[in-house]
Amino acid sequence: MKPHSVFLRKSCILPDRLNLLTEPVGKNWSLVQESPAAVFDTMIRRAGWYSTWMPGECSRKGIGLTSKNATHRALMHTLNAVPRQFNAAELDSVRVSKYPGFCIVKVILHPRELQQHTSSNPVDGRHPQAVSARYAAWHKA
Secondary structure, three states, X not given: OOOOOEEEEOOOXXXXXXXXXXXXXXXXXXXXXXXXXXXXHHHHHHOOOEEEXXXXXXXXXXXXXXXXXXXXXXXXXXXXXXXXXXOEEEEEEEEEEXXXXXXXXXXXXXXXXXXXXXXXXXXOOEOHHHHHHHHHHHHOO
């Protein structure tokens, strides 16, 4: 897992001709293998779809005896914090703090929306910009 890795929600619909190698991450997400966000974005756009980077970020921390264990916990907590209206997320950073006997890891993700059309469908009947503004304000910390 590297910065700018892309995670897809299991319910994410992709263009038919896009064949990606993915690895499951938890119950509801998968990691796109060997395609950082810039490459993935190009693939989506070449297929005639749109990949929108949404404002704001999701971040959570995980604690574990090893940095690997703490990273996994932080990643799962952060993926679970991505609001349902977003079907993908891009990894911004993983920050590891080591202490005697344990590690704390902070994972930061940016929600993304993959869609076939340029206009966003209103989420729960609300205007997309209003949803994005509320989302950005809620996740700013």
